[in-house]
Amino acid sequence: MKAGKSIYLFLIPGLILYLMFFIYPTLSALFYSFTNWDGLTADFDFVGMANYVEIFTKDSIFKKAFVNNLEFMLFVVIFQTLFSLVFALMLTKNSTASIFLRALYFFPTILSSVSVAFIWTYMYDPNLGLINKLLDLANLEFLTMNWIGDGDIAIYSISAVQVWFHTGQMLIIFVAGLQGIPKDLYEVAKMEGANKWQTFRKVTWPLVAPAATIVVAYTTIQSFKAFDLIFAMTRGGPNYSTEILATLIYNTAFRSYRFGYASAESVIFMIVIAIITFTQMRLLRSRA
Amino acid sequence: MKLKNYLIMIVVLTFVFLAACSAGSDEASGSGDGEKEISFIHWRGEDKEVFDELITKFEEENPDITVEMTIYPSEQYQSTAQTQIRDGEVGDVFTSFPGAQFKIMDKAGLMEDLSGEGFLDNFNKDLIEAGQKDGKQFAVPYQLVFNQPVYNKGLFEELGIEPPNDWEGFLAMNEKLKENGYTPIAFPGADIGAGQLMNSMMMNNAPDEEIFTKLENGETKLTDEWWVKTLTQFKELADKDYFQKDSLGTKHDGAIALMAQEKAGMLASGSYAMASIKEQNPDMELGLLAPITVSADEAEYEGIHTTTFMLAVNSNSDSKPEAKKFIEFLSQKENAEKYANETGQHLTVNDLEYESEELKSTAHWMEKNTRFHPRYLISSADIQKAVEASIQAVIGGQDPEQAAKEAQQVVDQFVE
Numbered sequence: 001m002k003a004g005k006s007i008y009l010f011l012i013p014g015l016i017l018y019l020m021f022f023i024y025p026t027l028s029a030l031f032y033s034f035t036n037w038d039g040l041t042a043d044f045d046f047v048g049m050a051n052y053v054e055i056f057t058k059d060s061i062f063k064k065a066f067v068n069n070l071e072f073m074l075f076v077v078i079f080q081t082l083f084s085l086v087f088a089l090m091l092t093k094n095s096t097a098s099i100f101l102r103a104l105y106f107f108p109t110i111l112s113s114v115s116v117a118f119i120w121t122y123m124y125d126p127n128l129g130l131i132n133k134l135l136d137l138a139n140l141e142f143l144t145m146n147w148i149g150d151g152d153i154a155i156y157s158i159s160a161v162q163v164w165f166h167t168g169q170m171l172i173i174f175v176a177g178l179q180g181i182p183k184d185l186y187e188v189a190k191m192e193g194a195n196k197w198q199t200f201r202k203v204t205w206p207l208v209a210p211a212a213t214i215v216v217a218y219t220t221i222q223s224f225k226a227f228d229l230i231f232a233m234t235r236g237g238p239n240y241s242t243e244i245l246a247t248l249i250y251n252t253a254f255r256s257y258r259f260g261y262a263s264a265e266s267v268i269f270m271i272v273i274a275i276i277t278f279t280q281m282r283l284l285r286s287r288a
Numbered sequence: 289m290k291l292k293n294y295l296i297m298i299v300v301l302t303f304v305f306l307a308a309c310s311a312g313s314d315e316a317s318g319s320g321d322g323e324k325e326i327s328f329i330h331w332r333g334e335d336k337e338v339f340d341e342l343i344t345k346f347e348e349e350n351p352d353i354t355v356e357m358t359i360y361p362s363e364q365y366q367s368t369a370q371t372q373i374r375d376g377e378v379g380d381v382f383t384s385f386p387g388a389q390f391k392i393m394d395k396a397g398l399m400e401d402l403s404g405e406g407f408l409d410n411f412n413k414d415l416i417e418a419g420q421k422d423g424k425q426f427a428v429p430y431q432l433v434f435n436q437p438v439y440n441k442g443l444f445e446e447l448g449i450e451p452p453n454d455w456e457g458f459l460a461m462n463e464k465l466k467e468n469g470y471t472p473i474a475f476p477g478a479d480i481g482a483g484q485l486m487n488s489m490m491m492n493n494a495p496d497e498e499i500f501t502k503l504e505n506g507e508t509k510l511t512d513e514w515w516v517k518t519l520t521q522f523k524e525l526a527d528k529d530y531f532q533k534d535s536l537g538t539k540h541d542g543a544i545a546l547m548a549q550e551k552a553g554m555l556a557s558g559s560y561a562m563a564s565i566k567e568q569n570p571d572m573e574l575g576l577l578a579p580i581t582v583s584a585d586e587a588e589y590e591g592i593h594t595t596t597f598m599l600a601v602n603s604n605s606d607s608k609p610e611a612k613k614f615i616e617f618l619s620q621k622e623n624a625e626k627y628a629n630e631t632g633q634h635l636t637v638n639d640l641e642y643e644s645e646e647l648k649s650t651a652h653w654m655e656k657n658t659r660f661h662p663r664y665l666i667s668s669a670d671i672q673k674a675v676e677a678s679i680q681a682v683i684g685g686q687d688p689e690q691a692a693k694e695a696q697q698v699v700d701q702f703v704e
Contacts, residue, residue, distance in 0.1 A: 038395070040370070040374075040392065040395055040396035041395065041396060041397075054701065058700070058701045059701060060694070060697045060698065060701075061670075061698060121539075124537065125537065125538070125539075125542055126533060126534030126537040126538060127532065127533070127534070127538060127542055127546065128542055128545070145534075146533075146534030146536060146537045147537060148478070148537055149477060149478055149534050149535070149536030149537025149538070150534070150536065150537070150684065151536075151680070151681070151684050234478070235363065237478070237536075237677070237680060238477065238478070238536045238677070238680035238681075238683075238684060239677040239678075239680040239681040239684060239686075239691075240677055250367075251367075251669070251670075251673070252670075254367045254368065254370075254371065255366070255367050255669040255673075256668065256669045256670050257370075257392055257395075257669075
């Protein structure tokens, strides 16, 4: 029982890794955000708050990317949570069919983002793509669209891919939550004469709420940081309609070579994610 | 004693680890048995086969050198090459696009000065200027490309169409193609389309070759007549359905397929796409044309050219002599001819004999009054993107003046 102070030594490896891979890069980004470093040469000047001022006063693309990010996040959070909950409700039992379908829905999660992006880019292709071809075949030509080439809908088309990609993962969390609900509660509800909707509202939902909070929190952060799908499918186009903060920061750093400015964008991005995470944590605690 | 044993074990393991690392680095540079391995990186996936053959020949002629070729997709190459080349582990010989990428690589000091190298005499001096900075030759452009629409010669002959020399004629030509059931222009709007067609669309609207330098200095604006007119003409092409349906969702491969299937009369990319079209449809006869956006008497330029695929030696390389030897090999007449004829590319190398039909039929463009690719003269990647985005905006339905205004907002961010 007497481990003594030496027990803290076991924290050192983890602490070193945390300092190296989180604290140091974070502080570096903060430091460089006050410079005009180009990322290529060793020279840079301190520019004070100039990068931040430019972002908030002159950078119209940053604002556009931020709004796109919010739209992307809302679409993904709403539909991913909804679909994963509905599928989980249908697949809670451990029957052979349910287990097979759960595995099937989980399958996209194990694919690489780039593969998913390529598959969907071809499916969305207006001339050769499967989606418009199927709509044509079904005499639903009026529904055919320029899925990722039309600036008004491109961000939602990619959001739909993100939902398809990760719904299976969230479904597993919901299934775990649903399977933890005691069966007696359903029997009592049945004896009390509750219908299906009342049973869901009064029994299932309150008890699956902690799982729902985890799903919402995780999906929110995941969708805010989405980079790979957008980068591989549209690179932020057309006309910045799918540009989100993560792709914008990448372009600023690795195409424009404005590392100082990209660092300032990253710091703001980090603060936004921290606020969202904090809000989610508060929600999680209030449900516990 | 126990502590002592542990210490000895840690010291031994550390030495083993360091030895393994050092052995690994030896292996990576390929320096065993006096053999040197050089890394060659570029973005031309379609040239892999011919480069494989040339590399085999080079290795036979230079048994002490091996070449490891790595090819990246061009978009990826533009955004990641600099970072990979910087530490000197890859890209002893690398390629660069002219313009923004060349400037960034030069700024980072990644390119060895090649001035005075004997192999430079193998190149046409007028065509390798894009690789020069302050009178020094840092990179050698290898390909000579015409960045203007490719057209289906057979179809044009069948319909009795001659490439026009003014804007009215260009519109009439598109209308005729459309009336006959063809997509006039296959436009790869999802990737390279805007960045390619903009060059020939603006060349006569803004004949001043310094126009983008002036834009970056604040001496002209995208809201000025030259760019608003260019955007208005792009919108006219889109509104009249001269581009294929949903053109902003079509990538270059898709547009090439439309052209090769003879569904489209023109492909809005450049001469570099001709080999891919011919691969899919060997019977097609292809030519080059450029939209003249003014009246015939106002036109100054007939087309657009670029000298690109600029070969450079990594200044951080441990194998600079071997890297230079490889560039020299590529510049030799016999090897350059093989590359040109098998890839369908004109080269900047002197006195080549072109055998392929496309190269022969487009060789006369070298004598025409063509202008250097204006987009490559935009040094800021952000401004380049804003300019292209304004084209996508008008094709997507936005008013040209509004699109120009929004793009100028981005430019203003960078103008002091």
